[in-house]
Amino acid sequence: MYKYLLSLLFSIGLVISPSTSFAINGGPDDAYHIIKSFDKDWLIYNENADRYEPFIDKLQSRTEAHTVFIDLQQYKPFDLLVKSEGTKGYLFVNGQMYSTLKANEWQVIALKNFTGEEIQVSFLGSGNIQKKHLFIGSKANEGIVSEGIARDNLISMKHRISLPFGNSFVIIITLLFLYATVLSGTNPKAFGEYFSVNDLFVTKIRDTKFLISKPLNRINQAFVVLLSITTGLLFVILAGKGLYLFNNPFGLNTDSGSGKFLFAFVLVSLGSYVLYILKYIFLMVMSQLFGIKKSLNIHYFKNIQFMLITFLVLVMVLYIWYVQIPPGETFDSTLIYYILLGCYMLRSVLSYFSILKSSGIQSLYLIAYLCVVEILPIVLGLRLAF
Template structure:
C-alpha cells in the first residue's frame, strides 16, 4: 500500500510531461491562425540517390547529412489548397529544379496551389528545400484557408433576427439617378407640349424619311419650344457621359480643369448643369454655322432639315450610351477599365455614319452626286469631328 502514493505521483508527472511535450510539438507545427491543416508531409520527404539516379524515400539513419530534401506535390488533386513551408534555419526553395526564393528562418511561406498549377501547367510538382542537414526543422503542410467571415456567419445563423442592410451607392450613382429623373421629366414635358412632334422626333424611321413634303422642319423650327427642350436633352446626355469619363480618370477635352474638386452628389450635379449649358450653346452654335455656310452655298432650305436630323441622331446615340452606362455602372463596377483605350471608336463610327446617312437622305433623288451638299456636310460634320478628336486627346 505504501507504494501507491509513489506510483500515483509518477503517473501524474508522466501525464504533465506528455501534455507539455505535445503542446510544444503542436506549437511548433501549427500553421498561422487563418489556415487549417489538412496534411503533414513530414513522412513524405525524398532525397536524390545518385546510384539509382532517381528520388528515393528519406531514411532517418542514412540521409541525415543530406542538405537537399524534396517532396512530390500532387497539384491537380490538391487544388484550392495552400502549401505552407517553414524552416528553423535559413534555406532556399526550388520548384521543379529552379530556384524560386530564399526561405527566412522561422517564417511561414504560403504558396497557392491553384497559382502553381497555372504557372507550371503540370499535375505534379517537385518541391525542394535546400538548407540545414536532414529534415529536422523543415515543415511543409497542406492547408485550407479559413473564410474570414466564417465566424460572422455562424454568429448570425444562431440569431432569429433578419439583418438586411441597403446596398451602398456611390456619390456618382446617386447623381446618375437624379440625372435620369431630370431627363425623363424633360421627355415627358416635350410629349405633353407637342405629342405628335415628340413621337416623330424619337422615331428612327423619321430620320431616314427623305420626302420633302413630310419633313419635321415643316412643323418644327430649330427655335421652337419642343426643339429647344429636345436640344437640352441632347446636351444633358452628352454632359452626363463626359462627367462619367472624367470620374473614371478619362480626361477628355481637359474637362477636369473646369470641374469642381469635390466628389459629392451636389457637386456632380453642379458640374452636370455647367457641362449641359456648354453643350447647349455649342449645339446652337453649330446651327448658326450651318446657317452661314448654307447661305453661302445656296443650301439655306436644307439647314432646318439637317439640323433636326442631327439632333435626332444625337438623341438616339447618346441615349443608348446613357442607358448602357447607367445599367452597367450599378451591376459591373469595373466594366469600363478595359475599354478606356477604345472609347473614342464608337464616337468616330457614329459621326462618320451620320455624315454618310445625312448625305443619302437629303440628296435630291434626280442627281447622282451633289458637290455643294457634300462640301456643306464636310464643313459641318467632318471638320468639327477632326477638331474634336484632336482636342479630346
C-alpha cells in the same frame, strides 16, 4: 413610338435602384469586398518641383516608387490589401519602412492601427505598375456593426459602400424622365416625330414641315434642351468610371461627391445647349457660302433627331456596361472613341443623303460642304475630348 421610349426610360429608373450597392470580391482567396482600388490613383514624387504628381504609365514606366494618400476618416474600419506580383516589394507608411512584401502573396493590414486623418503609403518594387496591387476591402463574411447593436441579434447593420456617382445618376435620370414626360404630354406629335426610327432614315423630306421649317421655335428648342441633358448625362457616366473627357475640366475622380458630379452635369448640359445653337449658326453661315441655304433646316433637324436617339441608346448601353466593370477599372477609352466616331460618321452619311435627296445639289459639292461642317468638327472635337 414615344410611349415605348418613356417605358424604356422608366425601366432604367427601376434597374438602377438596386445596382448602386454592388461589390466585387478580391484580395486573399477573393475573401474581401473591394471598396476602393488605387490602380488609377498612383502618384510619383517630382524632386525638381518638390511635390507629388499623377503617375503616367507611358511617360514614367521606369519609376519604381509609387505613392497614394489614404483618408483614414473614411476608410479606418477596413483593411489595406497589398500584393507585389512577380517580385518582392517594400511598403512604406508616412515615409518609414513598414514591411517587406513577398512575391505573389497578399498582405492584409488593418487601417485602424494607424492614427491621424490621412496616411501616405508608398510602394517600392517593380517598375511595372500593373504588377502592384493596392486595395481597401472588408472581409466578405464580416459586417461593420454599430456599437448599439449586438452581433447575435437577428438584424445587424453593415457598412454601406458609398457610391456618389450612383446617387447622381438616380437624380439625373429622374430629371431626364420627368422632362421627357412633360415633352410627350405637351407636344405628343413632335415627340413622336423626333423619336421615330422609321422617320430617322427617311432621306427625302419636305422642308415645309412645321418642325423642320422653324428650327429655333419653342418646341424645337425644348428638344434641344432634352439633347443637352442627355449629353451631360453621357459625360457624367463616363466620368463616373474614370474616363474624363476634355482633360477633366471639373477635377472629377472616383471619390468625388454627388454634388461635384451634379455640378459637372449642369455645366456640361448648359455648354452643350450653347454649342447646339452655335451649330445652327455655323450651318447657316456655311450653307450661305456654299449656296445651299435651302438645305439648312433639314440638315439641322436631322442632326438633332439622330443625336437624340443615339445618345439615349448610348446612355442605356454605357450604364449597363458601367455596372459590370469591377471597381478600379475604367471604360475602354479606345472603344468609346470608336463608338462615338462611328455614331458621328453615320450622322454625316445620313445628312449627306438627306440633303442630296431634298436639294438636288451635286454630290462632290455636297461632300466638300459636309467635310467643312461635319467631318472637320468631328475630328477636332474627338481629338480634344480624348
